[in-house]
Amino acid sequence: MADRVVLAYSGSLGTAVAIGWLRDVTGKDVVALTVDVGQGGEDTGVLRQRALDCGAVDSVVIDAKDEFADDHLVPALKANALYQKRYPLVSALSRPLIAKHLALTAKQLGADTVAHGCTGVGNDQVRFEAAVAAVAPELTSVAPVRDLALTPEQAVAYATEHGLPVGQPDGPDTIDQNLWGRAVETAPLEDPWTAPAEDLYALTQDPTVPRDADEVTITFEQGVPVAIDGQRFSALRIVQELNALAGKHGVGRVDVVEDRLVGIKSREVYEAPAAVALITAHEELENLTLERDVLRYKRRVEAEWADLVYDGLWFSGLKRSLDAFVDHTQLHVTGDVRLQLHGGRAVVTGRRSSQSLYDYELATNDTADQSQAKGFVDIWSRPSRIAARRDRAN
Ligand code: ARG
Numbered sequence: 001m002a003d004r005v006v007l008a009y010s011g012s013l014g015t016a017v018a019i020g021w022l023r024d025v026t027g028k029d030v031v032a033l034t035v036d037v038g039q040g041g042e043d044t045g046v047l048r049q050r051a052l053d054c055g056a057v058d059s060v061v062i063d064a065k066d067e068f069a070d071d072h073l074v075p076a077l078k079a080n081a082l083y084q085k086r087y088p089l090v091s092a093l094s095r096p097l098i099a100k101h102l103a104l105t106a107k108q109l110g111a112d113t114v115a116h117g118c119t120g121v122g123n124d125q126v127r128f129e130a131a132v133a134a135v136a137p138e139l140t141s142v143a144p145v146r147d148l149a150l151t152p153e154q155a156v157a158y159a160t161e162h163g164l165p166v167g168q169p170d171g172p173d174t175i176d177q178n179l180w181g182r183a184v185e186t187a188p189l190e191d192p193w194t195a196p197a198e199d200l201y202a203l204t205q206d207p208t209v210p211r212d213a214d215e216v217t218i219t220f221e222q223g224v225p226v227a228i229d230g231q232r233f234s235a236l237r238i239v240q241e242l243n244a245l246a247g248k249h250g251v252g253r254v255d256v257v258e259d260r261l262v263g264i265k266s267r268e269v270y271e272a273p274a275a276v277a278l279i280t281a282h283e284e285l286e287n288l289t290l291e292r293d294v295l296r297y298k299r300r301v302e303a304e305w306a307d308l309v310y311d312g313l314w315f316s317g318l319k320r321s322l323d324a325f326v327d328h329t330q331l332h333v334t335g336d337v338r339l340q341l342h343g344g345r346a347v348v349t350g351r352r353s354s355q356s357l358y359d360y361e362l363a364t365n366d367t368a369d370q371s372q373a374k375g376f377v378d379i380w381s382r383p384s385r386i387a388a389r390r391d392r393a394n
Contacts, residue, residue, distance in 0.1 A: 099131035181272025207250025207344025223330030
């Protein structure tokens, strides 16, 4: 039915108002779709009822937590993905999955339009629409909050005027949360000099409070985390467990000035305990099991991968090709890493692997064969020597 629109609905003021607005302005029936990627917050029953009360003809909830962990977080971990070396791409990883379900649901219901509640100043609008374009190019995307330039005050006014029971208006904070972490935007943080207040954090404890360290061993098989302290779990469960364990020690707080795709520098505060602990461990296992040139080249590919995903190009050809490269590098990334969690940091204290390239005989000075070193060093230095002679002659 081309007279339907499927809206990515989080339950926020903006998306609740969007239901009424889309119905009134487009004359189409609105289906609200909530994709559960571990955002927590309000009960999905409450969310559904609010969508129906706001005029949605149906409200659908999809539990995509395992899919998010297996198909988005694991690839991000294999790529040690950190945008601008710091941000674990929390929101950037969830948008393509939500958009995919949005597009698939629209196709299933015969809708020709999808909608999202993003504003016009962030990256998420780009990620939603670029992903929808790649999954179902025939669909049209609309963004009521952006296209009406709706402020929270105007949204409340619209809701009151049209009798929409939108629930509690959101505070001044914009928060996005999923299994991989939490992004917080509040008015005070807009001054990059202002320190984040302690009560802004929800997944991490204050790392300056003295407490005993914890130790945890993470097992990887071909780059995929499969066990904690010898106990096998799904990727989803491992992420959940590590959020709790590492969060207790304040691991994964990230306070940065970040370059948005839309040309704005913004101050961002994140907390991503499991992401930071897992990336720290995985990277070290790669140090043990990958050849130097693969490692060096992969670190460059990782930066490219993070940029692509940040920029909303999850479903692009280049991203798929980089995934193929990254996957191939993971063939031998199997083994254990021991982390110490303490004072806001996850520190590697041990690593071992049946695929290790570490050679004890070679690494210990006294037993290694040194007889070939002189010739190697002489030839290695040859270009420098020749160039230096030339430079001196000039
Ligand atoms: N700056 C981050 C990003 O672009 C976080 C965005 C958070 N989104 C939100 N709607 N609060 O990925």
